[in-house]
Amino acid sequence: MSFIEGDEETYRLEARGNWAIENAKEIFSAISNLGTLSRKAFIINFSGLEGLDTTGAVLVRRLTKNLGVYGLVMREGLTPSQENLLALVENKFKRVTAVEDEEAWYFKMLADVGVATETVVSGVGRILSFVGQVLGASLRAIVNPSRIRWTALVKQMELVGLTSLGIVGLISFLIGGVIVNQGALQLAKFGADILVIDMLGIGHLRELGILLTAIIVAGRSGSSFTAQIGSMKLNEEIDAMVTMGMNPIDVLVLPRLFALVLCLPLLAFYSDIVGLAGGALMAWVQLDIAPTTFVSYLQTAISFDHYMVGITKAPFFAAVIAISGCYQGLNVHGSADSLGLCTTKSVVQSIFLVIVLDAFFAIFFTALDI
Amino acid sequence: MTQAEKNMDEDIAIRLRGIKTAFGSHVIHDKLDLDVRKGEIIGIVGGSGTGKTVLLRTIIGLKKAETGTILLNGRDPNAFSAEESRLSRQDWGVLFQDGALFSSLTVGQNVQVPIKEFYDFPQELLDDISCSKIRLAGLPMESAKQFPSDLSGGMRKRASLARALALDPAILFLDEPTSGLDPITASRFDDLIIDLRDALGLTVFLVTHDLDTLYKICDRVAVLGDKRILINAPLAEVEKFDHPWTQDYFNGERGRNAFNVSKLNMKI
Numbered sequence: 001m002s003f004i005e006g007d008e009e010t011y012r013l014e015a016r017g018n019w020a021i022e023n024a025k026e027i028f029s030a031i032s033n034l035g036t037l038s039r040k041a042f043i044i045n046f047s048g049l050e051g052l053d054t055t056g057a058v059l060v061r062r063l064t065k066n067l068g069v070y071g072l073v074m075r076e077g078l079t080p081s082q083e084n085l086l087a088l089v090e091n092k093f094k095r096v097t098a099v100e101d102e103e104a105w106y107f108k109m110l111a112d113v114g115v116a117t118e119t120v121v122s123g124v125g126r127i128l129s130f131v132g133q134v135l136g137a138s139l140r141a142i143v144n145p146s147r148i149r150w151t152a153l154v155k156q157m158e159l160v161g162l163t164s165l166g167i168v169g170l171i172s173f174l175i176g177g178v179i180v181n182q183g184a185l186q187l188a189k190f191g192a193d194i195l196v197i198d199m200l201g202i203g204h205l206r207e208l209g210i211l212l213t214a215i216i217v218a219g220r221s222g223s224s225f226t227a228q229i230g231s232m233k234l235n236e237e238i239d240a241m242v243t244m245g246m247n248p249i250d251v252l253v254l255p256r257l258f259a260l261v262l263c264l265p266l267l268a269f270y271s272d273i274v275g276l277a278g279g280a281l282m283a284w285v286q287l288d289i290a291p292t293t294f295v296s297y298l299q300t301a302i303s304f305d306h307y308m309v310g311i312t313k314a315p316f317f318a319a320v321i322a323i324s325g326c327y328q329g330l331n332v333h334g335s336a337d338s339l340g341l342c343t344t345k346s347v348v349q350s351i352f353l354v355i356v357l358d359a360f361f362a363i364f365f366t367a368l369d370i
Numbered sequence: 371m372t373q374a375e376k377n378m379d380e381d382i383a384i385r386l387r388g389i390k391t392a393f394g395s396h397v398i399h400d401k402l403d404l405d406v407r408k409g410e411i412i413g414i415v416g417g418s419g420t421g422k423t424v425l426l427r428t429i430i431g432l433k434k435a436e437t438g439t440i441l442l443n444g445r446d447p448n449a450f451s452a453e454e455s456r457l458s459r460q461d462w463g464v465l466f467q468d469g470a471l472f473s474s475l476t477v478g479q480n481v482q483v484p485i486k487e488f489y490d491f492p493q494e495l496l497d498d499i500s501c502s503k504i505r506l507a508g509l510p511m512e513s514a515k516q517f518p519s520d521l522s523g524g525m526r527k528r529a530s531l532a533r534a535l536a537l538d539p540a541i542l543f544l545d546e547p548t549s550g551l552d553p554i555t556a557s558r559f560d561d562l563i564i565d566l567r568d569a570l571g572l573t574v575f576l577v578t579h580d581l582d583t584l585y586k587i588c589d590r591v592a593v594l595g596d597k598r599i600l601i602n603a604p605l606a607e608v609e610k611f612d613h614p615w616t617q618d619y620f621n622g623e624r625g626r627n628a629f630n631v632s633k634l635n636m637k638i
Contacts, residue, residue, distance in 0.1 A: 021489065021538050028495045053538040053570055058502045085569035088562075089502050234473075334519035335473035 003027045004034070004063070011039045015063075016048040019056030027056070031063050040071035047077030057082075057089040130327050134257065137249045141258075152255035160221040160256075161263030165270065167220070168213050172271040175212060176204060176278030184287055193287055197294060200279040201302035209271040210310045211358055214317040217264060218350040222325035225256050226346040229329025230339045238330070248330065257322040264318035265311055272310065305370050313361050317354050324350040380444070383408045383541055383573040384429060389438035391421070391428050398424050400597040402438070408540075411567055411574040412602075413584045416594030417615055422577045423467065425594065426543055429575070430464055442541070460488055462541040463534030467549075469526040471518040477504060477529045478514035484536045500536070507532035508558055524551045528559070535566070541573045542566075548580045560586045581620075581628035593619075 003017050003026060019027060044063065046052075052060070060075075067073045078086065103111075141147045183196040229252055232238055238248050276298070283289040289297075328346035332339050384406040391399045398421040406412050414422050427433040429440060431447055439446060443461065450458060471480050481500040485491065491499075504514050507528040518526055527547065534542060544563075548556035564587050566572055578584060584591060584605065592602040593616050601611045609620045609629075620629075 021485075024495065024499075025489065025491055028492065054502065054506065054535065054566075055499055055538060058499050061502075062498060081569050084565065088506060088565055088569065334517060337474035 003030045011042050013042060013044045013067075014048055015044055015046045015060070016050075018051040019049060019059060020051050020053045021055040024055050024059060027059050028062075031059065031066060034066065042067045042071065042073045044073065044075050045077045046075060046082070049077075049082070052082050052085060054085065054089060057085045060086055061090050127327060130330075131323060133249055134253055134323060134326075137247070137254055138257065141250070141254055147250060148258070149251065149255050152251070153258055156255045156259035157263055159224075160217065160260050161267060164217060164220055164267065168216055168267055168271050169274045171212055171216060172204075172209060172275040173278035175208060176200060176275035176280075177282040179203060179208075180279040180282040181286060184283070194289070194297065196287070197279070197283065197289075197297050198301045200276065201298055202306055204275045204279070205272050205302065205306045205310045207310070207358070207362075209275050210268040210313050210317065211354070213264065213267045213271045214314075214321065214354045215351055217260070217267065217318075218321045218325075218354060219347055221260065222321045222350045223343050223347050225322065225325030226329040226332070226343045227339065229326055230332030230342055233330060233332045234334075234336075234339065252329075253322075253326040256326055257319065260318040260322040261315045264321075265314035268311055268314040272307065309361075309365050309370060313358065316357060316361075320353045320357060321350040324353065381407050382441070383410075383443060384575065385439075385441040385444075386429070387439045387441075389425075389428065389440070390436040391424055391433060392436055397597060399428075399435075402598045404592060404599050404602060406573060406575060408573050409567065409571050410589040411563065411576060411587050413588035413591045414575070414577045414594060415579070415584065415591060415619065420594040421597075422594055423545055426464075426545055426575065426577055430462065430543060457488075459484075460537045461539055462543060463537065463539035464543045465527070465530050465534045465545060465547055467545040469518065469523075469530040471526060471530055471533065473518050476515055476517055477509070477521070477532070480518070480529065481514075481533050481536050484533065488537065500532075503532040503535050504529070506535065506562070508555070508562065524555055527551065528555075531559075531562075538570060539572070541575060543575045545577045546579065547576070548578065548583050553582070556580065556583065557586075563587055582631065585628050585632035 003019070003023065004013055004015055017023065044067075046060075064073050064075070179200050180196050183199045184193045187193045187195050187199070229238075232252075238252075241248055241251060280289075280291050280294045283294055284291060325346045328342040328349070332342045382405050384404070386402060386404040389399050389402040389404075390397065402425070404425075414425065416422050424433060428435050429442070440448070442458070445458075447455065447458060471477070472483065475483065478497070478500045481503050482496050485496060485499065501511060501514055505511060509525060509528050509532065513521060513525060513529065518529065521529060527550065531544075531547065534544075542563075547563075548559050551559060560583050563574060563576075567574060576583070576588065588605065590602060591605050591608045593600040593608060593611070593613070595613065595615055600613055600616065601608055603611075608616065611617075
């Protein structure tokens, strides 16, 4: 079916068929295909129309505008309600022309570099100021414990501590077993397979236990901090809080920070014990070392310092995870996209910082000869 | 069924029979019946918590009714195949209470989303249509390039209307469209709904608290209360309806004012 038919002699066009959204593509191409016309006036007859919806009206406007370039355009045969619809679409329409970017490419490049630098510098500044605010609020809360929101703190401890026992335990148990399994195979080449207990003890207590726990908690709790606070931000709940005189740092950040600082050492201890148990089980099965032998050998081989090195790191890792989770949450603005981006950032950032911090601790403890 | 009844049936855009909805043991609607005729603007009123929005969500299929039948244009949406169900989405547009615009898309892109879902149009035509709908809804052209978070509450509402109108739906569901708008904008909104109804023959299902809107544009008013529709009739009859809430609502101070204003407008 043809939707427009032109008569070259009389400058008349006939619009036919149903000018509705389902035919819009064909009508659009019919309008585009009218080509150059050497006429000075046009009459479009719409009496053959079967229907007109708002999309159809947009197309009528388009046709009128296109023909208007060549000369005068008149329309006839529209019913009053169709006229009305056209008036609705036409009166309210004014095209704005986009302002073209006229800067030269080398200026744009310089501008990009400038913007990127500024983002980095101001980002570092914002993080530092946030850390400062959190430290200040923490000190005030420690001096004056009535400021602490105990209900929220206990709730957060349940969420970040108690409910992650399952996954932390499972992973620690498996890793402990795997270390003994793989280590024993290698050490057996030197006939020193009993040393696998030293390896497990030092490796798991000093590094792996706490690192694994911190990474699991960063993925589990750091991301949920960002998502919770971020969606509150999107919902203007944080603004509401501020207007009620509540400080979001006291209300949202401190309970999470304290909960994590209290729970991560406990989780790390738990991970150490479960990891050793995994190793002991594997040693029993693979190397036929009875658990009692395992424990008494462990006592002579591993000094208490190794355990302390691991546990000492826990509160620092906890602070890094909680602060970067909450900071990214408060950074969310505008859209769901931003929430997703900030959650990703929070997890990546906290895992990265945990590993960097762990490297510094390794250097530090080596220097102290512990 | 007589011929007259059959004709009447064809005139019904939305038919609800014996609808029961509940959240757990909390029953919202029970034995609810409602007919909405094609081409009419029906206003749903009722106190807070009587389930106006739940009713709207039940009709568009976002909430499942426990019992009862829903017929949209004579067909039961629950009996649709997956593809039919998808296609039937072209037949209605919904304006949610808080706009529910996609926050990661610009307003223009928001309006284009439903069109792109169903049609393969060149970008130039898409831009033309989306800009027109945005202007139609009473927003300035510049807002096509803005993100929903850059707009005020009232503008978001109009952007959402532009999206609801994108496919020229036969039934338009509006959930409190004029709440939070200034009176002038609200009045323009009402005019727009009437214009669209007259030009396109839309059926409009309007949940509202706004008495001015009720008096100005609604052909019929349905009052929700006691878990069902108390009355579904033209405004003049509803005003006289003997039910405490209805009497308070229409003959209270605010009701009287809206009534007087509507009379004044008629004289002018």
